[in-house]
Amino acid sequence: MADKRNSIAGKVATPNLKVGGGSSKEAIDVDANLYKAVGSRIKITCAPTNNVLEGTLFTACTLTNAIAINTAPAPPNPSAPLASQPGDYHIIPFAHILSFEIVGSGERAAESGPGFEGAMPSISKVDLVALQAREEQTIRDMKKKDAQKGKGVSREAQELFDAISRTLPTRWADAQIVVNDSVLILPPYTLESIKAPAEKAQSEAHVRKVVEHYYNRKKVPSGGAARAPVATPIAPRKGG
Template sequence: MAESKRQSIAGKIATPKVGPSKDGIDGDSILYKAVGARVKITCAPHNNVLEGTLFTTCSVTNAIAINTAPAPPNPSAPLSNQPGDYHIIPFAHILSFELIGSGERVSDSGPGFDGSLPPISKVDLAAIRAREEQTIREMKKKDAQKGKGVSKEAQEIFDAVSRLLPTRWADAQIVVNDAVLINPPYTVDNLAAPAGKERSVDQVRKILENYYQRKKNAGARAPVATPIAPRKGG
């Protein structure tokens, strides 16, 4: 009887109802009701067939997620213990959709997300937006650390100073501590600052002197000779 019921349900499946509604996923949608069930989906553009557990369906992104990991050898093992092999499929790419098994669900649960196993947590949109805003801030900060139209050496000097003191670009000038200007060509003779900022100038001068000294020492190192192996046969 259970088998005939399953076949009856599967026979009614055609193109899934995926249209958006004011409440997001329609509670009457076949895709919604099939969450947690075993399904077989044929996808465009190459008629690829995927069979697995319908993990979730989303009318915001207009896509579904299916876990095609094989069933565990032990039939009693819960799906939540299975390894995941997830595929994201846009609604528009679904050519056919077939329900082939009810899958594992929380006992006495209704259709949809609440009874699915493994359980599906709600997406914290506020946390996602906060992460997005933080990423944008970091990208803008990183971009501000790159000089526009300056030489490679100028950028190296900027990086050397910024590791020790607050530094920013103002066109081709390097501004340190919002007080000291390092003007092109960025030597110790090109420092400028308003009266009363002598201490800041001394800090920047020391950093520049150390930078140029390291560069001079690196250039003075003798190249390491590469030994030549003797030719075979004399």
């Protein structure tokens, strides 16, 4: 089955191409001429308000059916590399391009062909597999983070959960805290609320110590344990 997206790309946005201010009104091929113009200075007229943008064509993407143009002014020194220019990028869909004119060849690598390979600064291919892997990992991390937040529990319960999860595998099961997949801490999350099967007595004892330590630390003032006042010796007065 043909790729519907690619078939549409040839139909939408067939702007007119004028090279160097010429009068040619021949419709361009998006996949060819825009691609070849990467790195060139171009002037485009955009719908719906007929606004005109002039700058360096950074990329032409048939995957998203859009171009990116850097409208930052060219450096005063013509020999300065385009990489030194400040960036002022605009993303424009193909369908919004009414006309397209090449006004300068721009900077390209020596003896390079048209398109991305000769563009300056160089443009690397996007690794779609790496991007998809990063997206999937981000989704997994977000789900994991969301699973670490109790639903409908108090702030104190969440703080206890966070403290335990720093050292032990911990998850929520409704309003219950599950530690090591064997020990339950039920509301109101006290030492008496800790439950575990008989064969998990050792794990229960460990969790109980962690919870007890957590509550003991909460009782201590933020500045640490209170110190007994130190008596300052008073020097005897002269003359008795």
